[in-house]
Amino acid sequence: MSNGINFAFLDEYAKREIRRSVIKAICIPGYQVPYSSREMPMGRGFGTGGLQLTLALIGADDTLKVIDQGSDDSVNAVNLRKFIEMTCPGIDTTTHLQEATLIQSRHRIPEQALRADQILVLQVPYPDALVIVEPSEDKRKIMHGEADYSRLLVKLYEDIVKFDEITISHRYPTRINGHYIIDPSPIPRYDVPKLHNSEALILFGAGREKKIYAVPPHCLAEPLAFDDVPFRIEDFTDSHGERRACKLCASQTSFLDEFIDQQGERVYQCSDSDFCEQQQELAHG
Amino acid sequence: MDKILEVKGLSQVYGKGCDLCFASTGPEFETNICPHCGSIVALHDLSFDLYKGEILGIMGESGSGKSTAVKCLYFDQMPVSGSALFFDDSGQKPLFKLNPAQRRSLRNHRFGMVYQNPNLGLNFDISAGGNIAERLLMSQVMNYSEIRERARELLARTEVLTERMDELPKNFSGGMQQRVQIAKALATRPPLLLLDEVTTGLDLSVQAKILDLILEIQSELNTAMIVVTHDLGVIRLLAGRTLVMKYGRVIERGLTDQILEDPQHAYTQQLVASAL
Numbered sequence A: 001m002s003n004g005i006n007f008a009f010l011d012e013y014a015k016r017e018i019r020r021s022v023i024k025a026i027c028i029p030g031y032q033v034p035y036s037s038r039e040m041p042m043g044r045g046f047g048t049g050g051l052q053l054t055l056a057l058i059g060a061d062d063t064l065k066v067i068d069q070g071s072d073d074s075v076n077a078v079n080l081r082k083f084i085e086m087t088c089p090g091i092d093t094t095t096h097l098q099e100a101t102l103i104q105s106r107h108r109i110p111e112q113a114l115r116a117d118q119i120l121v122l123q124v125p126y127p128d129a130l131v132i133v134e135p136s137e138d139k140r141k142i143m144h145g146e147a148d149y150s151r152l153l154v155k156l157y158e159d160i161v162k163f164d165e166i167t168i169s170h171r172y173p174t175r176i177n178g179h180y181i182i183d184p185s186p187i188p189r190y191d192v193p194k195l196h197n198s199e200a201l202i203l204f205g206a207g208r209e210k211k212i213y214a215v216p217p218h219c220l221a222e223p224l225a226f227d228d229v230p231f232r233i234e235d236f237t238d239s240h241g242e243r244r245a246c247k248l249c250a251s252q253t254s255f256l257d258e259f260i261d262q263q264g265e266r267v268y269q270c271s272d273s274d275f276c277e278q279q280q281e282l283a284h285g
Numbered sequence B: 001m002d003k004i005l006e007v008k009g010l011s012q013v014y015g016k017g018c019d020l021c022f023a024s025t026g027p028e029f030e031t032n033i034c035p036h037c038g039s040i041v042a043l044h045d046l047s048f049d050l051y052k053g054e055i056l057g058i059m060g061e062s063g064s065g066k067s068t069a070v071k072c073l074y075f076d077q078m079p080v081s082g083s084a085l086f087f088d089d090s091g092q093k094p095l096f097k098l099n100p101a102q103r104r105s106l107r108n109h110r111f112g113m114v115y116q117n118p119n120l121g122l123n124f125d126i127s128a129g130g131n132i133a134e135r136l137l138m139s140q141v142m143n144y145s146e147i148r149e150r151a152r153e154l155l156a157r158t159e160v161l162t163e164r165m166d167e168l169p170k171n172f173s174g175g176m177q178q179r180v181q182i183a184k185a186l187a188t189r190p191p192l193l194l195l196d197e198v199t200t201g202l203d204l205s206v207q208a209k210i211l212d213l214i215l216e217i218q219s220e221l222n223t224a225m226i227v228v229t230h231d232l233g234v235i236r237l238l239a240g241r242t243l244v245m246k247y248g249r250v251i252e253r254g255l256t257d258q259i260l261e262d263p264q265h266a267y268t269q270q271l272v273a274s275a276l
């Protein structure tokens, strides 16, 4: 390239290394593949793991969507999108899920179903679900290898003893393909079932912790639970037993963000702004 | 009688070891430290058979290698040499030739261990019930109510107040902690139980109750046990057969009654005499 920066910022060697890790991650669903995370021109913890995956995978004919907590317009999403546009001449960007071929996201899986020709890249702060029960990474590796997850399950047991329910709200430990348990990144419980039997490839990148893992298409993804205390998603029913609706698009199925409006009223709104806008357009014809 | 365990030539050396380690340590040298390389020969050439439902005592002074022996059998560490064959319902298992997953499976499902230090056997960050739940969860029991029920039964059986099952064991007395360890060890009804100084450091009255409990378990579940102790009283009460160890070697073995009545080795004679 004329300005001396390679297409997609990373050098070709780095891209190849990341792609090799991606292939390994797909072959061993849920296994955390180590890779040599590169320094990026932004702080680790700002999605550099996801960004490196995106940069290693993107081509000039791709259409990119970047979301942060469901929104295309948040500062983080805008910054990441600008950086990728700047370093990847020729690519298209979009906010419309249906137009995107590559989606980088933080904290949400899009509301609408992904397609087989799309790839979702999730940014991951803490890749290892076992970190809450075992501080040593060497020991965690052995535990993963042997699918030795009883200590994690005991955490769920203790949760039910103390609170009568499983209180994990984000980063819900999920067993992939019947073996490895992953931290699915801080998505809400509502999004966890979307990992299961997904049409699209879902990739996870942790920049600081230097790990890549994958939930390939049509793969088993089972949130941990007990036979008699099943996994539940967030409950959006109001005191009258009715499903709350988005105040903008009136959807009664979407994941809702709660906030207090100027009148001090509690209001609910779709967390996925693209979905919400599409619903509003549909309603107004 | 059915054999459950056959141990042959078990040895353990801490340190880099040398060719002269075994020939220059043991009771006749009155040391377990190799003078040539400084390694500790914690255990050498331990062999014994254990039968279903039998309690075997391992007795000896501090440092004689008792804990090392049971830790090897429980896979806490790998011995430098020797073999052990476990006769499971599903066939014979050569303990030190198994892969890590097979070892873990035996440890979780077929063996139970009670450590002298409850710290090693219990997770102090989770409740007493949670400690038992962990072992059940290892055995793929995935029903919460069933886990609660079984934990409650086990704690009741080992005489821990079931109202306290959701408390952290670090708030329990030493005797209670040992009971929780025993309950945990029994959770999968293992045919083999390893007990390392279960009663050491407890009040005499508490000791007596725990020893009773062990005998009851033996008769109820026909569990084979290896009881490690330096207390002659424990051996006398529990063990049908006994090994006496010194500097990592067995110096005397036989029926407990015989050893107590007519000890052959000078060291055992001394032990028995001083306990009378």
Ligand SMILES: Nc1ncnc2c1ncn2[C@@H]1O[C@H](COP(=O)(O)OP(=O)(O)OP(=O)(O)O)[C@@H](O)[C@H]1O
Pocket: B014, B032, B040, B041, B042, B060, B061, B062, B063, B064, B065, B066, B067, B068, B069, B230
């Ligand atoms: N991890 C270790 N590293 C080095 N030496 C060890 C280790 N564990 C034990 N030893 C040594 O090995 C010898 C046997 O120890 P072991 O703990 O088996 O004795 P024991 O018979 O159980 O003693 P006690 O009655 O004090 O519990 C001792 O000399 C001990 O100091």
Ligand SMILES: [Mg+2]
Pocket: B066, B067, B068, B196, B197
């Ligand atoms: Mg000991």
Ligand SMILES: [Zn+2]
Pocket: B017, B018, B019, B020, B021, B022, B034, B035, B036, B037, B038, B039
């Ligand atoms: Zn030596």
